[in-house]
Amino acid sequence: MALQITDACLNCWACADVCPNDAIALADPHFLIDERKCTECLGDHAEPQCAAICPIEAAIVDELGVYLNPPGSLTGIPVARLVEFGLWKGAA
Amino acid sequence: MELPVIANTAAGGGCSTSGCGTAPDALGHLPDDIRARVQDHPCYSEEAHHYFARMHVAVAPACNIQCNYCNRKYDCANESRPGVVSELLSPDQAIRKVLAVAAAIPQMSVLGVAGPGDPLANPARTFEIFRQLSERAPDIKLCLSTNGLKLPMYVDEIARHNIDHVTITINCVDPEVGAMIYPWIFWQNRRVRGVEAARILIEQQQKGLEMLTARGILVKVNSVLIPGVNDQHLKEVSKVVKAKGAFLHNVMPLIAEAEHGTYYGLMGQASPTAAQLQELQDACAGDMAMMRHCRQCRADAVGILGEDRGAEFTMDRIDALTLAEIDYESAMVRRKEVHDAIIDQLDQQREARRIPPMPPVLGAVADEMPAAPRPTLRPVLMAVAGKNGVVAEHFGHAREFLVYEASPTGVRFIGHRKTDLYCAGIETCGEGDAAQESVLDKTIAALSGCEVVLCSRIGFEPWGKLEASGIVPNGEHAMEPIEDAVMAVYQEMAASGKLADPAPSRKAA
Incomplete structure (x- = not known):
């Protein structure tokens, strides 16, 4: 089990600094999670730390591709508004 | 330097504007x-x-x-x-x-x-x-x-x-x-x-x-x-x-x-x-x-x-x-010289302003009516296309205007207004539309509340539009220190009786 970073990532370093397993590294074009090291923080923290600090919606997914921070969940901007401004494509 | 800010100095602090020289800010x-x-x-x-x-x-x-x-x-x-x-x-x-x-x-x-x-x-x-x-x-x-x-x-x-x-x-x-x-x-x-x-x-x-x-x-x-x-x-x-x-x-x-x-x-x-x-x-x-x-x-x-x-x-x-x-040692020596020279210059300017002259025209206005309470001249906001403390810029080239308030007690810096708002937006992002507000209209809107705009030069078209929206362009004080220029214009307004009345209501820009 491991989380993954999507191409929504902005390379802000926040996740890499808080990962208890040192599983996240700078890569091109964006940070990547080493699936051999990632534990989803089980046993260390109540929430996966990368997903708890990540400021970008849809940047972190679980093994099933489910967003840990879905659109609108961090900013409170209604998804319809995001779609209206071309900031979200719609159903994923 | 040229930014005496009067209202910002704490009252009763033992340091009036004149006492501190400038209270430059x-x-x-x-x-x-x-x-x-x-x-x-x-x-x-x-x-x-x-x-x-x-x-x-x-x-x-x-x-x-x-x-x-x-x-x-x-x-x-x-x-x-x-x-x-x-x-x-x-x-x-x-x-x-x-x-x-x-x-x-x-x-x-x-x-x-x-x-x-x-x-x-x-x-x-x-x-x-x-x-x-x-x-x-x-x-x-x-x-x-x-x-x-x-x-x-x-x-x-x-x-x-x-x-x-x-x-x-x-x-x-x-x-x-x-x-x-x-x-x-x-x-x-x-x-x-x-x-x-x-x-x-x-x-x-x-x-x-x-x-x-x-x-x-x-x-x-x-x-x-x-x-x-x-x-x-x-x-x-x-x-x-x-x-x-x-x-x-x-x-x-x-x-x-x-x-x-x-x-x-x-x-x-x-x-x-x-x-x-x-x-x-x-x-x-x-x-x-x-x-x-x-x-x-x-x-x-x-x-x-x-x-x-x-x-x-x-x-x-x-x-x-x-x-x-990078020759760091000599850069540091040079910086020290430059910094010291600037601080000396600022000290001298502060000293020079220690006793601000009473604006002569305002003094005269007050003298003419000794029996009446000093006439309450309203304060006026003026926008200045300034650089390095002087009225230096062409109206159309100014990326920001400095706003000053002139009143009988002096000139104080109020703030600045940008003309090329943070993102230059429609014009530069490529979705131009003839119906869009022109840059000039935006600039005039940004100067809302100001009655005068001081600049080194100004073109014919903006001159007319500014006047039509109730802002008087003034290019007569090019290269003068800003607060001297603002006070001079204020005195002219006082002398011509424009300050006894409330501010003219503005036409929509």
Whole structure:
């Protein structure tokens, strides 16, 4: 089990600094999670730390591709508004 | 220098405007030791900002809170606003850049780490810069700008690195207000939301403020004015932070445009008008020193405020330089000479203003009516296309106008109004439409509230449009010191009887 970073990532370093397993590294074009090291923080923290600090919606997914921070969940901007401004494509 | 700010000086502080020479800015009422510490800091001193340069290095990308006015995803080359940065630097690159810039721009006095995230959410990178620079460039002042969440944890380390200025952004002291500004914070390994998040943030900010001032570290407080959210509340914020020892309060206007992708931008939150901002700054000024020359610069700004030179120092160029190529010793000697010369010049200007002459015309007006109470001449706002303290720019070339208030008691700097708003928007982003408001109309709208605009020259078309919207263009004071020119125009208005009446109602621009 491991989380993954999507191409929504902005390379802000926040996740890499808080990962208890040192599983996240700078890569091109964006940070990547080493699936051999990632534990989803089980046993260390109540929430996966990368997903708890990540400021970008849809940047972190679980093994099933489910967003840990879905659109609108961090900013409170209604998804319809995001779609209206071309900031979200719609159903994923 | 040319910015005597009268209303900003604290009453009864034993230091009237004339007594302090100029009280050149909001700093006039400060104790001498603090004034001495900030006199070469362009971000704190209205007089210093014309002469001294600063730079920010973007080494702190991570953030630990979300503000509703921020979305770092949308970085556009036209944008100049906090939190935005085009090039992130490693600590080593940043050191090279600072040393190269400080060698090339001897006016440089200050290095700040301000983002684009929060410096204290990037402690290793941030403190590495400070550690290396205090060794290699001991003459450069170091400062730090933070949201305050981690401040109590790092106060000792801040003190250890000889950082003597810290800016904390404090938008509220009430968690209910905070919940409308901050959707979440990252705190003790959890994402905390809502009122609870705001409560923790406020608690840490206030604690950090107290700890810093207790150690003698200068603290400036930045607040973002968000109409309908914290506008009235900021008066309370000003009182509280002053009581806890902050030496300066900088109220900045919210920047909210849909194209920035922020919550406020997309949800249609209004930005304050220039008049709203000024009203609030005036209301807070009774409580503490207010700062009015802030340019809300980017986290990678370089040079004199308002004249960014970042483009000259891109990483390509810095990477081509090795540290050995920078003759650091002689650069430091040269900086010392340049800084001393500037401070001498500022001292002389301050001395020259120690006894401001009574404006002759206003004196005459008062003399003619000895029996009546002194006529109450209304104050007038004037916009100036100025540079380096003089009326220097062509109306059409001015990227910003400085706004001054003239009244019988003198001339005071009120603020600045940009003409090429943060993002130049439609014109430069390519979706031009003939129906769009023209640049000139926008400029005129930005000058709302001003009755006169002073510039070195002005074209025929803007002249007519300005007059039609009730603003009198004036090109007769080119290259004169700004406040002399503003006072001269005010005296002319007084002499022609234009000031006894209320301000003319303005036609729609």
